[in-house]
Amino acid sequence: MSLLVNQRKRIGIKNIMKKNKRLCLLVMPFLLFMTACGFHPIYGVNKYTPVGAETKFENIYIASIDDREGQFLRNELIDRFYRSGRPTDPQYTLSFSELSESIKELGITVDADATRGQLKISTHFTLTDNQTGEILLERSLRSIATYNILASEFTNRVSEESARENVLRDLGRQTEQQLALYFKRH
Template sequence: MSFTRLLTLCFFLSLTACGFQPLYAPHNSRHNTSYPIKIAAIPNREGQILRNNLVDILTPEGAPSHPLYLLDITLTEAVISTGIKKDETTSRKEAKLTAKITLKDFCTNKVLYTHSTTAINSFSIIAENYYSDLTAQQYAKREAAGLLAEKIALLIKTYLNSCHED
């Protein structure tokens, strides 16, 4: 075995010795762990989809009986025209969902963590077919809500894991 390979192997073995645990790894023991978080209701259809995705990711074993944290989310949505033709009609739009997240202590209501994150998904517009445009817009918002849920879950998991290491 060459010296470079041996040195690389030693480096990666030392990472596991210092407690390095990737958040994205499927074999991570914390991957399927339920976090003691109550997720507050979010208004509108996209809010329901976002909350349901967060429940599936953060509390896969069901709602905690004694939550330690309250996750409050303010969701704003916008549909923006991005592709404009010469005749000033739109051919492409973006569904943009922005979430302002606030993680609070459940008992004291003290704010522990705040962050804002955005998910964008684009879709095409066919001027002659209103129903397909509406369906494409709904699908784009649903996909953006799923992406936003993954981003929020990663932010919350990172915060909680960093708190427990201290």
């Protein structure tokens, strides 16, 4: 009886080994293909891009943007781009259109009072080559944040301002990402 059980165990193990070999043979080409897909980090330096995106950021002049929100966005980009000081002879100019802001009231109660607010800011930027005047990149950006509307007017102002700053930081992050992708491709 024990001999029969041992034979069954061996047969079961052999089948598992055969199935695993088949599985390995099926999976190995897929894994080899995935490693050769051409993935390259955006900010990294490799044989395809000897200069990283961060180096290119230091050669961008960020033009003034109107209004307080525009200056906040510009300062956010300056903090992100200029790690070792502002450029003396920039190769590119980054300019933004006027920031468009809208506030929508959400979460209306039975008394017709809003309990949530939605803040949306959108803009358009262009990257221009300073030597040729050619527009290299144009993108539209948009970011949305929500905030609570409470009984206190002061609390509402603070919540709205915090949401506005979060939206502007996100626009700065989106701008950096779009420029990094552009410089990685060109």
